[in-house]
Amino acid sequence: MRLPPLFYLLSLMATLTTATSPSIVQWNTTKSYGPDGPWQVVTVGVGTDIDGNELGTVDLHPGGIWESMVNTPHICNGTSASSCPAAPAGFYDTDYSHNAIRNFTNEPGLVWQWGSGAAFNISGQALNVLDVVRLNTMDGPATFGNSTLSAVDAAMITLPNGTSYSVEVGSLSLGAPGAAGLQPFGPDVSDSEKGNIVGKTIPGDLAAQNMTPSNSFGLHYGSASLGQVGSLVWGGYDQSRVLGDVGSFDLSLGSEMVLSLLDIQIGVEIGSSPFSADSFTGLLKLNASFHGVQPVGINPILPYFFMSADTCAAIAQNLPVTLQSDIGLYTWNTADAQFQKIIKSPSYLAFIFQNSGVGNLTIKVPFQLLNLTLEAPIVSHTQQYFPCRPFQALDGSGMYFLGKAFLQAAFLGINWENKKWFLAQAPVRESSFDFTHHKLTVNDKGPGVGASNVNSIDPNDTTINTDPISNFATTWDKDWTVLSIANKTTPDAGNGTARSNTTTPESGTGTPRTSNSGLSTGSKAGIGFGVTIGVLAVPAVGLLIFLRKRKGSVPQQEDNVPAPQLGGVHEKYAKRFYGHEAREGLPHEAEANGIHELDGQ
Numbered sequence: 001m002r003l004p005p006l007f008y009l010l011s012l013m014a015t016l017t018t019a020t021s022p023s024i025v026q027w028n029t030t031k032s033y034g035p036d037g038p039w040q041v042v043t044v045g046v047g048t049d050i051d052g053n054e055l056g057t058v059d060l061h062p063g064g065i066w067e068s069m070v071n072t073p074h075i076c077n078g079t080s081a082s083s084c085p086a087a088p089a090g091f092y093d094t095d096y097s098h099n100a101i102r103n104f105t106n107e108p109g110l111v112w113q114w115g116s117g118a119a120f121n122i123s124g125q126a127l128n129v130l131d132v133v134r135l136n137t138m139d140g141p142a143t144f145g146n147s148t149l150s151a152v153d154a155a156m157i158t159l160p161n162g163t164s165y166s167v168e169v170g171s172l173s174l175g176a177p178g179a180a181g182l183q184p185f186g187p188d189v190s191d192s193e194k195g196n197i198v199g200k201t202i203p204g205d206l207a208a209q210n211m212t213p214s215n216s217f218g219l220h221y222g223s224a225s226l227g228q229v230g231s232l233v234w235g236g237y238d239q240s241r242v243l244g245d246v247g248s249f250d251l252s253l254g255s256e257m258v259l260s261l262l263d264i265q266i267g268v269e270i271g272s273s274p275f276s277a278d279s280f281t282g283l284l285k286l287n288a289s290f291h292g293v294q295p296v297g298i299n300p301i302l303p304y305f306f307m308s309a310d311t312c313a314a315i316a317q318n319l320p321v322t323l324q325s326d327i328g329l330y331t332w333n334t335a336d337a338q339f340q341k342i343i344k345s346p347s348y349l350a351f352i353f354q355n356s357g358v359g360n361l362t363i364k365v366p367f368q369l370l371n372l373t374l375e376a377p378i379v380s381h382t383q384q385y386f387p388c389r390p391f392q393a394l395d396g397s398g399m400y401f402l403g404k405a406f407l408q409a410a411f412l413g414i415n416w417e418n419k420k421w422f423l424a425q426a427p428v429r430e431s432s433f434d435f436t437h438h439k440l441t442v443n444d445k446g447p448g449v450g451a452s453n454v455n456s457i458d459p460n461d462t463t464i465n466t467d468p469i470s471n472f473a474t475t476w477d478k479d480w481t482v483l484s485i486a487n488k489t490t491p492d493a494g495n496g497t498a499r500s501n502t503t504t505p506e507s508g509t510g511t512p513r514t515s516n517s518g519l520s521t522g523s524k525a526g527i528g529f530g531v532t533i534g535v536l537a538v539p540a541v542g543l544l545i546f547l548r549k550r551k552g553s554v555p556q557q558e559d560n561v562p563a564p565q566l567g568g569v570h571e572k573y574a575k576r577f578y579g580h581e582a583r584e585g586l587p588h589e590a591e592a593n594g595i596h597e598l599d600g601q
Contacts, residue, residue, distance in 0.1 A: 022236025045134030047097030063300030109150035148199030244469030271482035302403030
């Protein structure tokens with residue numbers, strides 16, 4: 001029977017509607033993992049048995065590019081599952097998966113990505129595998145064939161004291177560049193029975209099947225300790241997780257997220273400060289070779305802020321923390337009255353970045369999110385810690401990294417199709433998703449910003465929509481304890497710090513500066529330059545005022561930061577740091593295009 005044309009039209013409209021819908025990933029709301037978190041996970045099915053059923057599930061942290069890194073039973077090194085730290089997150093056994101494609105390349109699998117190996121002293125062994133992967137989304141289970149996996153047999157992280165511990169949880173790849181995010185393993189790599197070997201990534205596969213608008217994602221890690229469920233959207237993003245100004249940047253080498261850090265500051269959102277002053281600026285200690293800026297890589301696989309010893313010390317001297325040199329982390333002195341005052345107040349650690357357009361981009365990370373937990377095997381007994389890791393990049397480049405601790409308060413997105421990435425302030429709310437009714441709800445600790453508002457990212461999009469920055473404060477106004485002037489801390493005699501019981505870092509980790517409110521070296525140089533120009537060229541004042549008005553509203557202490565030389569700094573960094581990953585990422589990933597400024601959006 002011939003169907004009327006209207007039937008075809010309606011069918012086509014339904015198909016097009018489906019094709020433009022982002023895919024919302026379900027997070028595991030009952031599990032989180034350490035040993036330096038807690039960090040939230042997504043549960044993923046991997047492999048199939050001989051009957052085509054799911055072989056097993058693994059819990060993974062969202063992060064990484066190309067391969068998802070998945071632990072195998074070999075990571076236990078012969079110990080029983082009951083005593084293996086990696087067992088609770090689950091294993092993927094390639095030997096028992098009916099659809100697994102193995103032994104198609106001599107290239108080893110990865111145990112680190114996005115520069116993780118330059119921050120952590122990590123070593124291990126892994127095998128490249130293609131297999132079936134399943135994810136739970138708001139529209140139901142989704143299955144992906146020939147997904148690129150790195151089956152990790154061993155992955156050991158070595159601490160500063162020389163002891164090592166095994167990685168407990170793998171990572172879920174966030175995709176790869178291109179319209180389909182494919183990963184061919186070279187023109188000479190083939191199998192006589194299966195043909196050319198081409199791996200797939202989840203967001204790329206969805207876009208290639210016209211299931212989502214583009215090969216892209218939007219991510220906000222949220223906070224496991226505060227009960228704030230994360231957000232991961234393929235082909236789009238949740239606008240309620242994006243507040244205020246949005247930084248839009250080019251991917252370095254086509255796949256790396258690198259930008260310029262101008263300063264780190266301590267402040268308070270509302271009320272009196274728990275510190276001896278309302279704010280502290282100039283906490284970033286610049287490497288002079290970077291011309292007044294500090295290149296930073298954003299890496300969701302890493303847990304901490306990886307920064308120089310001097311920078312960590314400058315921040316820590318205002319906090320009741322002690323550097324534990326054996327593990328390279330600061331632990332909170334929880335018995336100090338200042339500890340509770342700080343983490344319950346509306347105080348924050350602010351990261352000031354150079355934006356791609358006009359002005360600067362500020363991301364505030366509340367101190368309540370920086371009260372994290374260390375567990376075995378890093379420490380023998382549970383301890384609260386502040387996640388600043390004093391380190392020097394293993395290749396001597398002096399780069400910094402910001403990991404999950406930062407991404408608790410930041411939105412991150414990538415449009416893989418045009419190689420743009422996005423960074424913005426995220427809200428701090430304790431929210432949950434009703435998976436039955438597809439409805440976002442907020443518990444009593446947070447007032448709520450409103451329902452989840454999922455938007456598409458189209459292939460050519462260079463920016464995204466945002467909610468008001470005022471939502472940042474309102475999402476916490478029932479959880480913060482606003483301090484009165486009477487609660488303000490009196491500086492310690494002789495050192496001007498804002499704490500009463502704090503141990504200074506040990507020798508060799510950086511000496512804290514006694515001036516907490518001074519500008520960074522680059523800012524001071526800029527001020528000196530400005531004063532000289534003012535004396536020698538008074539008639540130019542009018543022009544300077546005009547230019548400042550065009551520049552837009554930026555924090556006062558950053559007005560005189562010298563113009564950074566982005567291309568040279570970031571391109572040099574990417575070549576030194578990501579050479580391994582440029583190789584793994586195939587020929588089209590070897591473009592050494594450093595970060596470039598976009599026109600004002």
